[in-house]
Amino acid sequence: MKNYLQVCKKWAVTVAVSACMLTTAHAEDTIKIGVLHSLSGTMAISETTLKDTMLMLIDEQNKKGGLLGKKLEAVVVDPASNWPLFAEKARELLTKDKVAAIFGCWTSVSRKSVLPVIEELNGILFYPVQYEGEESSKNVFYTGAAPNQQAIPAVDYLMNDLKVKRWVLAGTDYVYPRTTNKILEAYLKSKGVAKKDIMINYTPFGHSDWQSIVADIKKFGSAGKKTAVVSTINGDANVPFYKELGNQGVSAENIPVVAFSVGEEELSGIDTKPLVGHLAAWNYFMSVDTTKNAAFIKQWHDFIKNPKRVTNDPMEAHYIGFNMWVKAVEKAGKTDPDAVQKALIGVEFPNLTGGTAKMLPNHHISKPVLIGEIQDDGQFVTVWQTNKLVDGDAWSDFLPESKPIIADWTAPINCGNYNTKTKKCSGQNY
Amino acid sequence: MRTLPGNTMNTFVPYPFTHFCAGLLLLFCLSAQAQPASGQQLQDVLIHLSQGAMSEREQAIKQLVELKDPRGLPILQALLAGKLLALKTENKLVIADGDDQNYAVRDAISDEPNGMVSAEQISKINLTNKLRGNLRKIIGELELNADSPAIRLAAVKAMDKDVDERLITLFQQRLTVEQDGKVKQAIQDILLLQKISGGDKNQRIQAINELKDHDSQDVFNKLKTLAEKDADGHYLETDSDIRNIAESAIASINNRLRLYSAIETVFFGLSLGAVLVLSAIGLAITFGVMGVINMAHGELMMIGAYTTYVIQQLMPNQLGLSIFLAIPAAFTLSALVGIAIERGIIRFLYGRPLETLLATFGVSLFLQQAVRSIFSPLNRSVATPEWMSGSWQINDFLSLTWNRFYILIFCLLVFVLLMQILKRTKLGLEVRAVAQNRRMAKAMGIPTARVDAMTFGLGSGIAGVAGVALSQITNVGPNLGQAYIVDSFMVVVFGGVGNLLGTLVAGFSLGIANKFLEPLAGAVLAKILVLVFIILFIQKRPRGLFPQKGRAADA
Numbered sequence: 011m012k013n014y015l016q017v018c019k020k021w022a023v024t025v026a027v028s029a030c031m032l033t034t035a036h037a038e039d040t041i042k043i044g045v046l047h048s049l050s051g052t053m054a055i056s057e058t059t060l061k062d063t064m065l066m067l068i069d070e071q072n073k074k075g076g077l078l079g080k081k082l083e084a085v086v087v088d089p090a091s092n093w094p095l096f097a098e099k100a101r102e103l104l105t106k107d108k109v110a111a112i113f114g115c116w117t118s119v120s121r122k123s124v125l126p127v128i129e130e131l132n133g134i135l136f137y138p139v140q141y142e143g144e145e146s147s148k149n150v151f152y153t154g155a156a157p158n159q160q161a162i163p164a165v166d167y168l169m170n171d172l173k174v175k176r177w178v179l180a181g182t183d184y185v186y187p188r189t190t191n192k193i194l195e196a197y198l199k200s201k202g203v204a205k206k207d208i209m210i211n212y213t214p215f216g217h218s219d220w221q222s223i224v225a226d227i228k229k230f231g232s233a234g235k236k237t238a239v240v241s242t243i244n245g246d247a248n249v250p251f252y253k254e255l256g257n258q259g260v261s262a263e264n265i266p267v268v269a270f271s272v273g274e275e276e277l278s279g280i281d282t283k284p285l286v287g288h289l290a291a292w293n294y295f296m297s298v299d300t301t302k303n304a305a306f307i308k309q310w311h312d313f314i315k316n317p318k319r320v321t322n323d324p325m326e327a328h329y330i331g332f333n334m335w336v337k338a339v340e341k342a343g344k345t346d347p348d349a350v351q352k353a354l355i356g357v358e359f360p361n362l363t364g365g366t367a368k369m370l371p372n373h374h375i376s377k378p379v380l381i382g383e384i385q386d387d388g389q390f391v392t393v394w395q396t397n398k399l400v401d402g403d404a405w406s407d408f409l410p411e412s413k414p415i416i417a418d419w420t421a422p423i424n425c426g427n428y429n430t431k432t433k434k435c436s437g438q439n440y
Numbered sequence: 441m442r443t444l445p446g447n448t449m450n451t452f453v454p455y456p457f458t459h460f461c462a463g464l465l466l467l468f469c470l471s472a473q474a475q476p477a478s479g480q481q482l483q484d485v486l487i488h489l490s491q492g493a494m495s496e497r498e499q500a501i502k503q504l505v506e507l508k509d510p511r512g513l514p515i516l517q518a519l520l521a522g523k524l525l526a527l528k529t530e531n532k533l534v535i536a537d538g539d540d541q542n543y544a545v546r547d548a549i550s551d552e553p554n555g556m557v558s559a560e561q562i563s564k565i566n567l568t569n570k571l572r573g574n575l576r577k578i579i580g581e582l583e584l585n586a587d588s589p590a591i592r593l594a595a596v597k598a599m600d601k602d603v604d605e606r607l608i609t610l611f612q613q614r615l616t617v618e619q620d621g622k623v624k625q626a627i628q629d630i631l632l633l634q635k636i637s638g639g640d641k642n643q644r645i646q647a648i649n650e651l652k653d654h655d656s657q658d659v660f661n662k663l664k665t666l667a668e669k670d671a672d673g674h675y676l677e678t679d680s681d682i683r684n685i686a687e688s689a690i691a692s693i694n695n696r697l698r699l700y701s702a703i704e705t706v707f708f709g710l711s712l713g714a715v716l717v718l719s720a721i722g723l724a725i726t727f728g729v730m731g732v733i734n735m736a737h738g739e740l741m742m743i744g745a746y747t748t749y750v751i752q753q754l755m756p757n758q759l760g761l762s763i764f765l766a767i768p769a770a771f772t773l774s775a776l777v778g779i780a781i782e783r784g785i786i787r788f789l790y791g792r793p794l795e796t797l798l799a800t801f802g803v804s805l806f807l808q809q810a811v812r813s814i815f816s817p818l819n820r821s822v823a824t825p826e827w828m829s830g831s832w833q834i835n836d837f838l839s840l841t842w843n844r845f846y847i848l849i850f851c852l853l854v855f856v857l858l859m860q861i862l863k864r865t866k867l868g869l870e871v872r873a874v875a876q877n878r879r880m881a882k883a884m885g886i887p888t889a890r891v892d893a894m895t896f897g898l899g900s901g902i903a904g905v906a907g908v909a910l911s912q913i914t915n916v917g918p919n920l921g922q923a924y925i926v927d928s929f930m931v932v933v934f935g936g937v938g939n940l941l942g943t944l945v946a947g948f949s950l951g952i953a954n955k956f957l958e959p960l961a962g963a964v965l966a967k968i969l970v971l972v973f974i975i976l977f978i979q980k981r982p983r984g985l986f987p988q989k990g991r992a993a994d995a
Contacts, residue, residue, distance in 0.1 A: 050809060050812065050817075052919050054812060054817035054918075055817045055818055055819065055917065058816075058817055183964050211962070211963075212962060212963070212964055213963040213964065214963060214964050214967060216919070216923045217963060218913065218914040218915075218923060219708075219712050219715070219954075221708040221711065221712070221841070221844065221955070222705065222708050222955055222958045222959060223958075223963065225704060225708070226959065232657045232661070232836075233661065233664075234661040234664075234665070246819070246914075246915045246917065246919065246923075249819065249914065249915045250913055250914045250915070253824070253843075253913065254841070256829065256830075257829055257830060257831055257841040257842070257843060257844075258831055258839065258841060259830070259831055259833065259839065262569050263569050263572060263573050263576075266569060275818070276819075278818065278821075280819060280821045280915070281821045281822065281823045281824065282821075283823075283829075284829075287568075287569045287572065383568050383569060385564070385566050386522060386564075387564070391494070391566045391568060393494065393568050
């Protein structure tokens, strides 16, 4: 027994020592990148893909010879769809692993939970998902769409091209839909839409019984005026929603639904028959025919070893974000967060659908806006797109309280929350 | 849909075409060319259809109509149905006959069979909503003189929006030769509706009177425009007689609407209740009868749903049959998993509810992650068979969806079957005996351990069957179970632990209560109100709606 224990101890010591040596040896010639996406729990459905995307991008960069003469190394952690755990894992990445940048988060609540940590420890976070805006942190770079890069153009399209007169704003009951709908409602009213022509509806997470709501929408839409649904319904609740629409005979030709959270990845898991013709607004579609996009899709299929996997908008956001970070590090010549943050502003990188994305002083990027109709193969046909790139606006101009506020992380303002009327920075960093 | 010579929708053929010129295709008639276009012309147009932007596609459709070739209609129909495909290798269009992975195709122009192609070799010609709408109208006009009354009826229905002068003439012409009663009625209704808005006063009043008892949305909307005021408060309709008639007609339609909406709400409530009962009834056995708090109950439903998915994957061409096969398969698989959980874990924890709760919660996490590893964290797509989609359209204002209807019936069947098992079989007798007094039952020679396993298996199997039903209305994914576990416990506790009938009544009443509250309070608040109500109810009657009485209550 004693012998056995001793052997154990010896083993443990050697393993520990060699592990230490390994990590120190590693730390010297690699640059670490944190990947903070849920691999288990409810959000795994969306975030696992982004983890794989990051691994692919890092792998590719290493094949090109790494960065600053060093190899890149991904540190993947699993925050398990648990919001407080996001903060803990971010702290672990920054203090223990000393990563140069973190790519991660999906839901707004997870980003909000990481914010204080990343600001305290002065890290860099690339956030790849469309979100509600009203935020700009010194340490966060928002590569997804702000409301003016997704929601507002979609409403413009419906209003001008489809001549929609009545509006249903349907969303899941949490911060992104609530804020987006607040902005949209203000925008619609500014365009002269009467209050009785706007119907706002919130449902709980994972809502599965849409019968009465769809019946209401149908009644609302049968008043003889063209009606559309602007959907900020999140994740799993979408499938039963569209199924119910189909079953109750609401077709995309009568009442089109434009969604901001339904992309190729979500469509690949559902029976698309009831969805054909409904719309989605994104900044990227897998179906966009450019050589860059074709190469990206091929690279993804080769990496994931499955030709049936799809690409989607947040993947492109990570692709742009990662490459911008690489350029900024090369420009700065080091991975020091302050230098990289400064270098990032103004960096340009071509996006996959044509045009060049630029990192703006408010830490958002410029993007094209595409509106597509869902086809029965789960892909989109682009029916409309902005003729030039749209700059991301951190603080919406359509809400009275955020109208005078801008974000500008260059001198002399250097503030994420600067009031142009009072000429003051609120002091709050985000 | 082959167009055989003779049986043609012969709008393209010279004779009927002459009077078409007056009407629908006036624009395109200028060339007055009536014989089939040359293959080359058709070929050129079709190339445009398959390539280029959506605007070019729109143009190509127009040109195709202009050609007035009899081969045009089947091509347009195929295009609308999503069956017009472009061969990637050969630069020509084909029409698919089936919609499976391997398509049997025929040449769009020559109509000759073109062998089988696989999904990789073809690309579908996509449409947008706008094109689809246009196409439906074009095809409607072309099919208005079709031989089959059903097709003519559909054609009329496709054109009942945005009726203009040209269409009115067209409809009137058709009416003179129309033989079929239904089609005639449909056309007359459309024409009457047009008469409401203007023209001779007596005709307008007559039109309103004839239409006011129709449960038609179009009529309702038209009448409402008659009663509308402009921004200054003046009526848009100047004739007060017509306005009064319209207003009384609106009032009577509104009365009917209230009735319809009440029927609809009750149906919605019953169908929500059916889902609740289905998911709770298995739990009513494991929790209610055996007293085991099984947190993995939702995951047993998830297993049932995934079974449906797997069976559907195995037989992709037999959607309907796969659902029926999935029911016994899901029952068996979930029951086996349930028995394994009972034998492996729960039997060591009888009488220790807290530990059971924690252990089964662990099992539920384990099962979820297992599914994530096997099937990926993405939701899986389970298709709905044709007869379960769509709705039973009673009139414009009232329609009941088929899938909910079937689930309601299915729920009642499962319930009756389960009651019969418990009441009339040996297993049922033993289950009830063990539930009432375990030690006494054991003394009577009942193998209680085996009965426990069988009971748990039965409850779990029912959960699996519920999963099959859920796969038809919600996502099949690793989180499916979590969404229903709380509701299931709620229903069982509310109905009275240990009472199956209580579960049924509780499920339906909660469903209906929820659906009556939802329009008033919104979906979020309705759910909260129902929960608050249950908490208060449990305070007052801790044993639920139907408490067990007598000796059973003490066991």
